[in-house]
């Protein structure tokens with residue numbers, strides 16, 4: 001009998017077609033427990049579609065997806081989704097403007113997209129702890145409409161943490177942040193990524209500088225296919241990124257070891 005631990009996420013031969021358009025072609029990808037991933041690729045390469053297929057908002061044309069031991073098509077994916085936290089700008093737009101941060105986070109205890117419910121049995125202290133993990137406990141009573149973009153991202157991640165997800169998907173979370181706010185935000189993400197028993201992270205980004213040291217692996221997509229996948233040091237190179245973005249690019253590390261891309 002095999003003693004190999006089951007991966008957190010396994011995607012095999014995943015294809016998504018809409019009409020004659022191949023959105024994803026034979027994607028193979030395995031996320032082991034304890035890994036954090038970044039997904040990189042040019043606009044339109046299929047990053048969001050891949051994550052939508054994993055979270056069952058986009059139906060695969062073929063292939064297999066197994067998350068946390070449950071196979072797509074054989075399990076109630078509404079239940080599986082509760083173990084996946086998603087943070088994307090498309091979703092943050094749906095928060096009622098007058099809602100305070102505490103209530104936004106509380107609504108994450110029964111998180112389902114488009115299904116905002118609140119249960120009195122969900123303890124407020126847990127919501128405050130989730131806000132605390134992102135360093136924004138002091139914003140608990142502030143209304144969504146007055147929060148800055150960086151504060152909103154942190155509150156929304158705190159909301160996702162209420163359901164104790166096994167996986168946290170962050171779709172371009174730094175978009176719209178000024179350079180200083182981005183650094184503060186990334187510092188918070190690093191702390192979250194370093195938590196023992198915290199969720200695995202998948203960070204979608206266009207910027208290699210946002211790949212912080214706790215991110216162990218990277219998936220690079222090009223035109224709906226996997227161009228490279230593996231540990232950051234192996235899968236990410238000037239050559240791979242030049243192919244991914246269709247232009248000569250040089251991947252460098254600064255003195256602190258931080259990645260940057262020279263066009």
Ligand SMILES: Nc1ncnc2c1ncn2[C@@H]1O[C@H](COP(=O)(O)OP(=O)(O)OP(=O)(O)O)[C@@H](O)[C@H]1O
Nearest residue numbers: 018021022023041042043044045046047048049050
């Ligand atoms: N329902 C659909 N029908 C037809 N084409 C679609 C559909 N959904 C997505 N696409 C196409 O699939 C491709 C991949 O889109 P996707 O949003 O996944 O890319 P992305 O890598 O997330 O892009 P970006 O970096 O710009 O967010 C695009 O060319 C898009 O137009």
